[in-house]
Amino acid sequence: MDLLRLSLRQLQIFVAVAQSGSTSAASDAIALSQSATSAAVNELERMLSLQLFDRAGRRLLLNDNGRALLPRALRMLEDASDIERMARNADQQLQSLRIGASTTLGNHVLPALLARLFGSSPATAPHWQSSVAIGNTEDICAQVADFALDIGLVEGHCHHPQLLARPWLHDELVLVAAPSGAQGLDPSGPTSLEQLQNAVWLLREAGSGTRETGDAAILPQLHSYRRVIELGSSEAIQRAATAGLGIACLSRWVVQDFLREGRLVELITPLPAIQRQCFCVLRRGKQVTAALERLLGELGLGGVKPDAPHAGGCCRPLADAHPRELGARSELGI
Helix, strand or coil: CCCCCCCHHHHHHHHHHHHHCCHHHHHHHHCCCHHHHHHHHHHHHHHHCCCCEEEECCEEEECHHHHHHHHHHHHHHHHHHHHHHHHHCHHHHHCCCCEEEEHHHHHHCHHHHHHHHHCCHHHHCCCCCCCEEEECHHHHHHHHHCCCCCEEEECCCCCCCCEEEEEEEEEEEEEEECCCCCCCCCCCCCCCHHHHHHCEEEECCCCCHHHHHHHHHHHHHHCCCCEEEECCCHHHHHHHHHCCCCEEEEEHHHHHHHHHHCCCEECCCCCCCEEEEEEEEEECCCCCCHHHHHHHHHCCCCCCCCCCCCCCCCECCHHHCCHHHHCHHHHCCC
């Protein structure tokens, strides 16, 4: 990268002289003495090794070099002004916030959160372009650790030493199947462990928070899955279960509409209830901008500092969760 010697202040002085036609008139507009303005013009010409003005007495008239430089200088000064306006305008900062979410949260929780966070800003801003990354928990955590995302909302535990995770929402996983049954299973009555062991299981891929939580609760009881079909999204699993292909273990957020419509039924099993904690994940040492602080406030996590030390590794225990955090689910209307 070339070492830049040109400053925005020099361009500002050049533009003022070009537009006013003299150093004396320009000095009033840019709050400099006439001698300092004249010296700045001379220094700019010396540094560029270009004469920018024709001198006619006290008048300074742009020559062909100056006319070539003027539109470029104006663009640079306008871009600099845009940067300063962005720094003062939280709404402009919001569209540059890089948010990541694991699949279930991204599809079923994040839309309502973004509506609250952005408000009417996208509709009223002259220009608006923002993006949200959705992937499995492992992918989102990796991107936050690499500073590719400013914040991650995930369903699984983070295991990266450079990440700080704070408990956010609670979720429940439920076992569901088609009302007509799956591979001989009768969902109208209790389902035994033997039936679960013999069933076809519709599972997310490794690295998914849903898969990690489900495995931790189910495998100690069943010891293994005998028949498995892996699919890369909860929506694909839900539709496969609806088609009678097997049993699914999914978030209640995912299946609540299908359960209400009768397209799926919740199985009664001897397995314990499967609860999980969702986390907000930040990179340690991450600078909390005004926009990021605003998002953390919407999550009920205002005041979280990514560089703050915390005992017990990257995630604090559920018992340490603040009541505001545990109540965020109801505040979001989910």
